[in-house]
Each structure stands twice: as structure tokens, then as C-alpha cells.
Amino acid sequence: MLSQTSPQTPPPPYQGLLARYGSLLELPPHTTPITLLEGNTPLIPVPRLAADMGGGFELFVKFEGLNPTGSFKDRGMTAAISEAVGKGVKTVICASTGNTAASAAAYAARAGVRAIVLIPEGKVAAGKLAGAVAYGAQVVQVQGSFDDALSLVVAISQKHPIALVNSLNPYRLEGQKTGAFEICDVLGSAPDWLCLPVGNAGNISAYWMGFKQYDELKNTGLPRVLGVQAAGAAPLVLGHPVEKPETVATAIRIGRPARGEQALQAAEESHGQIIAATDAQILAMQKRLAAEGVWVEPASAAGLAGLAEHIRTGALNPTGKRIVAIVTGHGLKDPDIVTRDLRPTVLPAELGALEETILR
Ligand code: F0G
Secondary structure (H helix, E strand, C coil): CCCCCCCCCCCCCCCHHHHHHHCCCCCCEEEEEEECCCCCCCCCCCCHHHCCCCCCCCEEEHHHHHCCCECCHHHHHHHHHHHHCCCCEEEEEEECHHHHHHHHHHHHHHHCEEEEEEEEEECCHHHHHHHHHHCCCCEEEEEECCHHHHHHHHHHHHCCCCCECCCCCCCCCCCCCCHHHHHHHCCCCCCCCEEEECCCCCHHHHHHHHHHHHHHHHHCCCCCCEEEECCCCHHHHHCCCCCCCCCCCHHHHHCCCCCCCHHHHHHHHHCEEEEECCCHHHHHHHHHCCCCCECCCHHHHHHHHHHHHHEEECCCCCCCCCEEECCCEEEEHCCHHCCCCCCCCCCCCCHHHHHHHHCC
């Protein structure tokens, strides 16, 4: 149940995730909060989309694209940067398909420290690259995949005083647990199913940790977890690394997920599953979600694309269930995917021509 606040007593101002949930996160005492007031994202009911999938169940999307840098990465980044800066770190580094880079760059800027981001050459969406540059990070393109870039940043952070802020950093997961807390706080309990995209597998691992912790504390129950990879980058479904991952969902174009084992464990423990969705299914779901007014980047639609297919084939019976889909990043991150085939109607600036075009 949502709590009601009387108009005379406005709620205290929102101060970000560490202020709200810090006591539930395993962060060292030296942690010094660096925040952009991330989190607190809306859980939007999408009944028409549920009806399209056959109906008879409740469906919500948690719109993580409304975080300060446009993706869920800000949850983990506030924790990781706060810990690093509190320890006296002056430089942070990450490998990224784009969103982690933009988030690390923003939080490093907020803290006044240096950020270096390694991205796979030519495979990062425009809005993410622009973000990393705008926030002042040093952007390095690697002639290789995300997995190659991750190996490099792990090696350099072991050799030099540079803090790694990929989700191998345990504090990233601590921060990302808060997504699970928020869902339980809004719904009053965990949903029956949680579906979300899987790339490097940090987020699915963090959500499962968060739901388990909240259940122990508050008896909120546990969801079954449906993780969805892109079919061309589905090592956890195939059971082996993918050397040359390919997908239109560049955010999850990852062949060797760093948290792969933990993700498989989350799926197993929760009696869920990790499945794959094709690029066509992902793009169709991106379009379908936009028709609800929720525009997300392709990767963010993967969870729902997998859910729809699982329901269609009868692998998942949603009847009477409450399902939450994490939609991880904003559509503005990857404008090209939408505009690449755009042929706008061009008219002379005349009323008659406009009438002819739109009233026909
Ligand atoms: N959705 C989006 C929009 C992402 O950017 C990512 C990961 C994921 C889903 C998957 O999350 O890796 O925790 O399983 N992006 C990383 C990055 C890899 O570098 O921005 P995951």
C-alpha cells in the first residue's frame, strides 16, 4: 500500500539511495556519499500490454531510464564511487557497452575525481558515448569486444591505484539491490515474477540478493527470476562463452559475463530461468512499449520480449500473477535505432498542403 501523507506535512526531501537504504547495504565505514538523487524510479502499470500477452495478470515496468544518467547503473555507481572516494581514490576506470561509462563519468564528476572508460569500438550507442564525453571522462575505444575491454581494466586496476567500478566491484551490487527494495516497498511484497535483461549479469545477481535480504528482514516473499539475453549474445543459455557476440541490443552484447555463475544461481534458486530473445523480438517489444509511452533502449526491452515469448509458448502461465519487468535504460540513449529508417514527410509551409497530408 502506498502511504498517504497529509498536505500539511510534506514528506522529507528525497536524498538518494544511500540516505534511504544505506543501513541495508554492506558498505565500509569510510564510504562518503556521492549522490545525484538516483533511484526512486516509477513502477508503471501496463495493463494493455498485459492484455496483449493474453491477460489475466498484473504487469508493471520499473522505468530505470529515469535515473540521473538514464540507466539503472546509477544505483550501483552511487555506492561504488562513494566507497572509492571515501577511501581516497583519485581515478576510477570501467569497461562498458556505454551505460556504465556514462554513469561512472557522471559520479566521478560529482566527486571531482578522474574517470577513464573503455568501450568496444563502434558498438556504443550515441547517447551513451555523448554522456561519457559530456561528463568529462577520458574515453578510450578498444579494438575488440566489451569482454576484451573488461580484461584490460581488471589488469590495470590490479597494477595501479585506479579503482575498478564495473560490477565485479561488490559495492556496485550493493547499490543495485535497492531496485528490489523499492519494488517491495511500493507493492508491499515481492512480485511473483521478475524479468530483466542480462548482459554482464550484475543486475540480475543484485536483484536476487536484494529480494532475499528484504524477505529475511520483512517477509516480503521471493520472485521467480526470468533473465533474458539476446540470442546472438547468450552464453548463459548456450552454456559456453560466445567469442563474437552480436545483437542490435548493444548494451548486452557480451560473450563472457563476469557474474555469469551468480546469475545462473539466481535463476536456479528462484525457480526461474535464463532464456534468449531474438533481435526481432527485442525490437518489436521496444516498439510495443513505446506505444505505452515508455521509450526504452533495445536491451531494456529484452526482459519483456522474453516474457512475452515464454507466455506465448506456454512455458510460463501468468494467470493471477503479478509480474514486474525491469526496463533498464532510456530510449534517448540509442536514438539511431529508431531514426535510421526515418523518412520524414516534407511539405511547403502551406495550410493546404498540411490538410492534404494529414486529413486525407
Ligand atoms: N540493460 C542495459 C540498458 C544495460 O546497459 C546493461 C548493461 C544491461 C541491461 C545488463 O545488465 O550487465 O548487469 O547484466 N550494461 C553494461 C554497461 C554492460 O557497460 O553499461 P548486466
